[in-house]
Amino acid sequence: MAHLLKGLAQPEITESVIPYGKLxxxxxxLLCAAYVVRQCAYAPYSNxxxxxxxxxxxxxxxxxxxxxxxxxxxxTACAERTALTKAISEGYQQFSTGAVVAYKPEVFxxxxxxxxxxxxxxxxxxxxxxxxxxxxxxxxxxEPFNSDDPVLCTSIFNLLPKSFHTY
Ligand SMILES: [Zn+2]
Numbered sequence: 001m002a003h004l005l006k007g008l009a010q011p012e013i014t015e016s017v018i019p020y021g022k023l024x025x026x027x028x029x030l031l032c033a034a035y036v037v038r039q040c041a042y043a044p045y046s047n048x049x050x051x052x053x054x055x056x057x058x059x060x061x062x063x064x065x066x067x068x069x070x071x072x073x074x075x076t077a078c079a080e081r082t083a084l085t086k087a088i089s090e091g092y093q094q095f096s097t098g099a100v101v102a103y104k105p106e107v108f109x110x111x112x113x114x115x116x117x118x119x120x121x122x123x124x125x126x127x128x129x130x131x132x133x134x135x136x137x138x139x140x141x142x143e144p145f146n147s148d149d150p151v152l153c154t155s156i157f158n159l160l161p162k163s164f165h166t167y
Contacts, residue, residue, distance in 0.1 A: 008162045009120070012127035013155040020133065021147025027097060027131055030055055030062060031151065034079075034099040035135050035144035037064035041079070045069050050102040050109065051135065052079035056092035063087035080115040084122065095128055098156070101135040101144075108132045108152045116160040127157040 020028065030053045038051025050067045065082025077085075080100060087095070098119065102109035110132060111119065119128065132152040133145060157163070 041066040050079040
């Protein structure tokens, strides 16, 4: 019976909190892209701005997205799904890394359940590292993070263990 469990997605990354300055430059670039696009967030109802960025495996291209709210609430699109939808519609379906930035005091903002399933769709059988950082509005877009800012290094299989998938 245990072999049935093995077929389910298992995290390939151990979650940890790492100072921004110790991250790979490509991850820093991805977090900065998420910070910058967060400024485009359309969030008149919640005033809660989120930015996200995913790096495609092909060309290492970065796709960014912000949350786009709606007066009717349910049509709202999250930042993560906006970024991925932009990428998919440009022909990119595989991703090496993702980033999410938002701000609430004393807590990392983690993707919602719908976005976890959405990201998981494009992971296939390979985990995708996800980096989560706090976005402070007073920082400059040219230097949105300090080297000692904490970054949660997790992955989609950590965020959504034993997830639903059919292929
Ligand atoms: Zn979401």
